[in-house]
Amino acid sequence: xxxxxxxxxxxxxxxxxxxxxxxxxxxxxxxxxxxxxxxxxxxxxxxxxxxxxxxxxxxxxxxxxxxxxxxxxxxxxxxxxxxxxxxxxxxxxxxxxxxxxxxxxxxxxxxxxxxxxx
Amino acid sequence: xxxxxxxxxxxxxxxxxxxxxxxxxxxxxxxxxxxxxxxxxxxxxxxxxxxxxxxxxxxxxxxxxxxxxxxxxxxxxxxxxxxxxxxxxxxxxxxxxxxxxxxxxxxxx
Numbered sequence: 414x415x416x417x418x419x420x421x422x423x424x425x426x427x428x429x430x431x432x433x434x435x436x437x438x439x440x441x442x443x444x445x446x447x448x449x450x451x452x453x454x455x456x457x458x459x460x461x462x463x464x465x466x467x468x469x470x471x472x473x474x475x476x477x478x479x480x481x482x483x484x485x486x487x488x489x490x491x492x493x494x495x496x497x498x499x500x501x502x503x504x505x506x507x508x509x510x511x512x513x514x515x516x517x518x519x520x521x522x523x524x525x526x527x528x529x530x531x
Numbered sequence: 532x533x534x535x536x537x538x539x540x541x542x543x544x545x546x547x548x549x550x551x552x553x554x555x556x557x558x559x560x561x562x563x564x565x566x567x568x569x570x571x572x573x574x575x576x577x578x579x580x581x582x583x584x585x586x587x588x589x590x591x592x593x594x595x596x597x598x599x600x601x602x603x604x605x606x607x608x609x610x611x612x613x614x615x616x617x618x619x620x621x622x623x624x625x626x627x628x629x630x631x632x633x634x635x636x637x638x639x640x
Contacts, residue, residue, distance in 0.1 A: 448629075450576075457619065457631055457632070457633045457634045458568075458570075458576065458619055458621075458631040458634075459631065460627070460628055460629045460630065460631065463627060463629075472627040472628075474627075474628050475628070508575055508576070515564070515581065515582060516578075516581050516582075516587070517564075517566035517578060517581040517621065517623045518566070518568075518576075518578065518621070518623070519578050519581075519587065520578075521575040521576055521577075522575060523574075523575055524575055
């Protein structure tokens with residue numbers, strides 16, 4: 414069974430940093446690209462970042478470029494999102510999602526809440 | 532960036548009725564890389580349709596997707612109680628950013 418479990422979200426002050434993790438199981442992690450998608454309270458979905466299976470291709474939404482860094486550790490079946498210079502508008506539930514090419518984002522974690530507030 | 536506009540914002544229907552949701556793209560979606568997701572309160576999105584018209588594994592056949600280019604439709608043939616939720620379309624082809632529509636809420640009338 415495919416499982417994605419996010420962790421690391423909590424309350425942080427504006428300008429602060431946070432690192433999210435996503436632990437993957439039930440599939441061959443090295444065969445898949447991965448994404449982070451976020452959802453602000455009461456709002457829609459926003460794609461945040463993408464990393465290919467071997468980390469050779471990385472992309473970011475303009476809203477987080479230069480502040481967030483995506484990475485993965487294939488030996489530990491883990492995906493990460495380092496978030497720096499956090500802003501109030503970064504407050505959201507952050508989901509990791511498996512990228513299955515033509516099958517789109519076929520599995521999602523349960524999400525991790527990041528709250529940026531003073 | 533491809534902007535996806537979903538309509539209507541809210542659809543009020545009764546059990547057993549047919550739901551028709553629209554997703555219009557600001558430019559042609561590459562090779563029909565258009566997906567539909569369902570999201571219930573407090574839950575992660577669930578993939579329903581990919582490639583504009585292909586049902587994901589385990590999705591009931593009352594859900595169907597159609598369209599190409601810039602106009603896409605998700606149809607739920609007969610609403611079941613578990614179908615009341617928010618639905619999002621997504622462009623996932625070509626270069627990033629891979630955008631989502633703003634969502635359509637299907638609620639009980």
